[in-house]
Amino acid sequence: MNNQIAEPPAIEDVLARTLARAIENSGRPKRDIASETGFHKDALLRVIRGTRSVTVDEALRLFAAAGVPARGTLFLALAGKEELAANWMHHEMGEFWDELVASMPGTLNDALQDKLNEVRPRWAVGTSKLVARLVSEHIDDIASRDLSLALGR
Template sequence: MPDQPATPDAANERLARTLCCAVDGAGKPRHQIAREAGMHKDTLLRVIRGERPITLGEAARILEACGAPVRATLALVLAGHEALAAQWMHHEMGAFLDEFFSVIGRAILRKSGL
């Protein structure tokens, strides 16, 4: 069951909290994560505080800089499963789900002939 209703503001808040968790668990300084994500440190701070809306591209770059599985984390958060996203992002289950999404996507494309 999803954690919260799916509204744009609620989704952005869930994403901000999840990104904050990723940044906190990354084991590297925030300025380094911001640089690797291609943004200013102040922008990163506003994003993880929920003070600034974030695009999926920016979220993906932050997750990647944090070493978190991008597809799995974003899919779980956007589906309303923020707690699982936070729990699995630095766990082998997150890596498994990320690989699963990658493989299943390619298999669907191959079978559909696209």
């Protein structure tokens, strides 16, 4: 019986695959993306193939040039959620996630203030479920209001 724990994929490989998906599905020519981001076209092709690593700044520029919400996509990919990154990157969910990732730390800090030392890591999963449920209920509420407005006319 094999008791070895599978090694997680290398960050460089995950980033290369995620960037490749973003660029390939952007609808933009690679030469335009390369020019806009300061990459030589050959260097961009090496990034997509995974034979050239990129800095975080370069990855963010490439995601932005591909029309992808850069911070949220990068966060998902690096957090081991590569498929979600790919699925969300060209949809409004990706934009929502990008804004949530950017605003949540400051929002939590402001809301918790003196209670920061009382927060426990074990609460994170439950809190994420609560936030997801609130977002879902908010969407349902908006849909109900839109429907009632449409029927009321």
